[in-house]
Amino acid sequence: MxxxxxxxxxxxxxxxxxxxxxxxxxxxxxxxxxxxxxxxxxxxxxxxxxxxxxxxxxxxxxxxxxxxxxxxxxxxxxxxxxxxxxxxxxxxxxxxxxxxxxxxxxxxxxxxxxxxxxxxxxxxxxxxxxxxxxxxxxxxxxxxxxxxxxxxxxxxxxFGKETEASEEVPYPFRTGAQMLEMAAKSGLSVSGMMWANECVRHDASYLRAELLKRWEVMRQCADRGCRTEGILPGGLKVKRRAPELYRKLRAAGEPGKADPLAALDWVDVIALAVSEENAAGGRLVTAPTNGAAGIVPAVLHFFVRYHDGDDESIVRFFLVAGAIALLFKENASLSGAEVGCQGEVGVACSMAAAALTEVLGGSVAQVEQAAEIGMEHNLGLTCDPVGGLVQVPCIERNAMGAVKAINASRLALRGTGEHRISLDRVIDTMRRTGADMSTKYKETSRGGLAVNVAEC
Ligand code: SF4
Missing domain, CATH: 3.30.1330.90 (D-3-phosphoglycerate dehydrogenase; domain 3)
Structure with a gap:
């Protein structure tokens, strides 16, 4: 398929x-x-x-x-x-x-x-x-x-037949190793191969417009999240944090020497805003799930804001992020109920790290490495939402995942692309770790924070 x-x-x-x-x-x-x-x-x-x-x-x-x-x-x-x-x-x-x-x-x-x-x-x-x-x-x-x-x-x-090979595309990579090999043979980037694959099914102008539409929905979602005050629904009485942080950041102006890490506050605020909108049932872009939907837009905002990302690079960002998500979907899972939060926040972190690496000029090997780092340090991440709501720990976890993605990308970009653990190895480890994980840590709210926090 x-x-x-x-x-x-x-x-x-x-x-x-x-x-x-x-x-x-x-x-x-x-x-x-x-x-x-x-x-x-x-x-x-x-x-x-x-x-x-x-x-x-x-x-x-x-x-x-x-x-x-x-x-x-x-x-x-x-x-x-x-x-x-x-x-x-x-x-x-x-x-x-x-x-x-x-x-x-x-x-x-x-x-x-x-x-x-x-x-x-x-x-x-x-x-x-x-x-x-x-x-x-x-x-x-x-x-x-x-x-x-x-x-x-x-x-x-x-069931079980949905991941049959898609031979009709020119670059049918199903593993990180195949991705590296096909890129080396073709001389294309990850986004270049994905673009060629997508154009088998979609008209190029349609594809470009649809991806930019998703960016627009992400922006609108972040904007609503930064402006909507109040308590999130569901009974946990979780207060939306994004609007207050947004006001403070606006008042402080652009990051300067006094606080060189202030750019991370902008990453946090977008991740929080999107995740709070998600928790409130708002309109958003699944990336690759809703629980983890704040990470890709937060990192993409970071790229656009601090690296003057244009439409062309935004399209490439989506294509690379999508390529990495497909590898996880094909070889492991995107489901918190199946493998814990590794499959949601972990995958989103890996996607965003890889995408940022390509648009910042990284080689295919560095893209693969960034994706690997993004997941390696989310291995074992459990899913234990308090009250069964996608709020605690989910909202803050998106901010942490976005910052981690940026750091994974920086680590990869500072290296040569050579590394010990391959992306395929970490995907397989994630799958095995998820299989070994007790069911109570897989979106059942029967373990972890979900049972250690009073709901009201
Ligand atoms: S803790 Fe569970 S519900 Fe929350 S984002 Fe992670 S996988 Fe999704």
């Missing part, structure tokens, strides 16, 4: 790609199938069962809300975040839901969406089952979906 950089950086809403964006897509696909079968009007009931991590942290991550929106025909790309609270309230109050916005059924929220907290399906920790029945209670269709990370969704019958 060809996974495009446009599929990796999708425009959607918070707070979670695996627990909200994916389930919304699954629910929408389910009702679209019913429509195609000509059976939509026969449906009297839809029953949804959430398993594994979706059941354990789904309430805090808004999985039930996302499924209801998907059943109503909304997609993460077009749904208006401001419309969501009224939609949820309406369905809950009236106990009615309009499938695809045109066939109304009875829908009792707590009866028809079940959180099966004690059940996990063997294939993947993020699973949901949707069942449609007619007025006599007979099953029309039943389907199981897996939300495998980054908003990607796989049907049960396709």
């Amino acid at each position: 060809f996974v495009s950089v446009l599929d990796l950086f999708t425009i959607g809403i918070g707070p979670s790609s695996s627990h909200a964006v994916g389930p919304m897509r699954a629910a929408r696909a389910f009702v679209k199938d019913l429509e195609q079968l000509g059976r939509l009007e026969d449906v009297a009931r839809v029953h949804v069962t959430l398993y594994g991590s979706l059941a354990l942290t789904g309430r805090g991550h808004g999985t039930d809300r996302a499924v209801a929106l998907g059943l109503a025909g909304h997609s993460p790309e077009e749904v208006d975040p401001d419309h969501v609270p009224a939609f949820v309230e309406g369905v809950r109050q009236q106990k009615r839901l309009s499938l695809l916005g045109r066939h109304e059924i009875e829908f009792a929220w707590d009866r028809d969406i079940v959180f099966a907290r004690d059940q996990t399906l063997p294939q993947h920790p993020n699973a949901l089952k949707l069942e449609a029945r007619d007025a006599q209670g007979h099953e029309i269709v039943s389907e199981v979906y897996f939300s495998v990370g980054g908003g990607f969704v796989v049907r049960e019958e396709d």
Whole structure:
């Protein structure tokens, strides 16, 4: 299957790609199938069962809300975040839901969406089952979906087949070693190879415009996050920090000799702003997940602000970041429920480090090294969100991940590209570490900070 950089950086809403964006897509696909079968009007009931991590942290991550929106025909790309609270309230109050916005059924929220907290399906920790029945209670269709990370969704019958090779692209690298080898043979950069691959499917001007659109959405998201005060939803009473920091930084002016590291404050504020918008259910770009969506924009802002990054370099930045994400998706995972936060913040850090390295003039070997450093120092990072909300430690972790990415890039750029541990080795280590990690540290809120902090 060809996974495009446009599929990796999708425009959607918070707070979670695996627990909200994916389930919304699954629910929408389910009702679209019913429509195609000509059976939509026969449906009297839809029953949804959430398993594994979706059941354990789904309430805090808004999985039930996302499924209801998907059943109503909304997609993460077009749904208006401001419309969501009224939609949820309406369905809950009236106990009615309009499938695809045109066939109304009875829908009792707590009866028809079940959180099966004690059940996990063997294939993947993020699973949901949707069942449609007619007025006599007979099953029309039943389907199981897996939300495998980054908003990607796989049907049960396709599970395990979704990473088949994409031979039709000119540079079908699936490992870091192949990436280095193909770059050496072709003389192309990582972004050059990705561009050639993407242009097999997309018109060049369309691709460029779509990537710059994502940058614009990232900027708007950061801007909203820097200006929106208040307490984040969910009951933890976490105060948004970005607006106050933003005001202070604006007042202080550009970094000078007095505080040479003040540029990092700007990295922090963008990472916090985007992550706080995500936690509030706002519009953002998944990169490569929503929980870790603050890192790529924070590092890209840093590049644009301090290195005068132009549109051309911004496009290259996305292409390199996308290339690295694909290696992790192909050979490990982008899912916190599968491998812990290594698969979210760790991957985002690796992506941003590699992308920054290329646009700052690094060689392909230095790009590969930056990606490796970005992940090496996130190995073992657990996922233990307090209250099942994508807030603590997630928001601050994005700021830490962004700063780490910049340092990884600097370390790589100061070297020759020669290094002991390859990117492939660290990806494999991340996968193995994730497999060995206790389930309680994989987006279940049953370990770590999640059980060591009072929720209110
Ligand atoms: S701890 Fe990391 S993986 Fe877990 S929800 Fe937060 S950002 Fe995602």
